[in-house]
Amino acid sequence: MVKIKRDEFMRLVTYMRDNYGINLEQKLTLVEGRLWSVMEKKGFKTLDEYISYIQNDRTGEELDTLLTRLTTNYSYFNREDNHYKFLVGTVLPELTARLKEKDLRIWSAGCSTGEEAYTTAMYLDDYFGYHKKEWDTRILATDISPNVLKLAGEAEYPEDRLKYLSPLWKQKYFTRAHGDIFRVNDNIRKEVIFRSFNLMETVLPFRKKFHVIFCRNVMIYFTKDTRDALVERYYDALDPGGYLFIGLSETVNKTDTRFTFIQPSIYRKGPK
Numbered sequence: 001m002v003k004i005k006r007d008e009f010m011r012l013v014t015y016m017r018d019n020y021g022i023n024l025e026q027k028l029t030l031v032e033g034r035l036w037s038v039m040e041k042k043g044f045k046t047l048d049e050y051i052s053y054i055q056n057d058r059t060g061e062e063l064d065t066l067l068t069r070l071t072t073n074y075s076y077f078n079r080e081d082n083h084y085k086f087l088v089g090t091v092l093p094e095l096t097a098r099l100k101e102k103d104l105r106i107w108s109a110g111c112s113t114g115e116e117a118y119t120t121a122m123y124l125d126d127y128f129g130y131h132k133k134e135w136d137t138r139i140l141a142t143d144i145s146p147n148v149l150k151l152a153g154e155a156e157y158p159e160d161r162l163k164y165l166s167p168l169w170k171q172k173y174f175t176r177a178h179g180d181i182f183r184v185n186d187n188i189r190k191e192v193i194f195r196s197f198n199l200m201e202t203v204l205p206f207r208k209k210f211h212v213i214f215c216r217n218v219m220i221y222f223t224k225d226t227r228d229a230l231v232e233r234y235y236d237a238l239d240p241g242g243y244l245f246i247g248l249s250e251t252v253n254k255t256d257t258r259f260t261f262i263q264p265s266i267y268r269k270g271p272k
Ligand SMILES: C[S@@+](CC[C@H](N)C(=O)[O-])C[C@H]1O[C@@H](n2cnc3c(N)ncnc32)[C@H](O)[C@@H]1O
Pocket: 019, 020, 021, 022, 071, 072, 073, 074, 075, 076, 079, 109, 110, 111, 112, 113, 116, 142, 143, 144, 145, 148, 197, 198, 199, 200, 215, 216, 217, 218, 247
């Protein structure tokens, strides 16, 4: 196993923090564990050599590998389902009453392999039922890692990732592809648009404001300053009355934010 020198490690820490907001400062062992096999396989003796290679690799392929190795992509369907209950019980009734154009815009930021966005699409399908076709409810789902986006687009998952869905939804929204692999049905797949986007970009390239943003279990890896700044960008990207959902183990700096705290991990642009 490669041993990484402190100064080389700090070069990687700075690179990941400045470009992707990801804070690896306390994660030396994790980095060694996740990078050694790829460095060894490709013949890099030091981390310095590897970082220089990545920075000069015009194809961007090695950067994809690095991001895949150093980000945590763990996700599953119906994760933190109290958020979906709040979406269905409070947010959707509120929005459907006031959105006259029937254009509901949701962003899954840091979507990983797509479970969050597809789960949201299932809740929307279930909520709108027969009236679904009157609405444009397509969901934008973004991530920095091309590898997870590719998997998200393929929409095939081991059965284990579906274990928090009811048997009825499993049957209604999936088809068994082979073995224990389930594929999300096309009516749900077509509701999600996957794009590559780095949340460190200070200008958000979206023409219209969102009504709901999910950014769950993403900011946990960011430094406090990055997190605070991103939350304020989300505020600007939301329509008045819009909602931000973050991971249950994450927090927003309540004293500095313009958001109104609704309940742990749920915030609103505007009064309660
Ligand atoms: C643990 S997953 C969260 C997936 C999903 N939101 C959930 O809660 O299940 C975190 C995702 O954030 C993505 N991510 C990390 N830093 C990012 C950045 N700077 N820009 C965009 N996505 C980022 C990672 O690639 C990873 O797929």
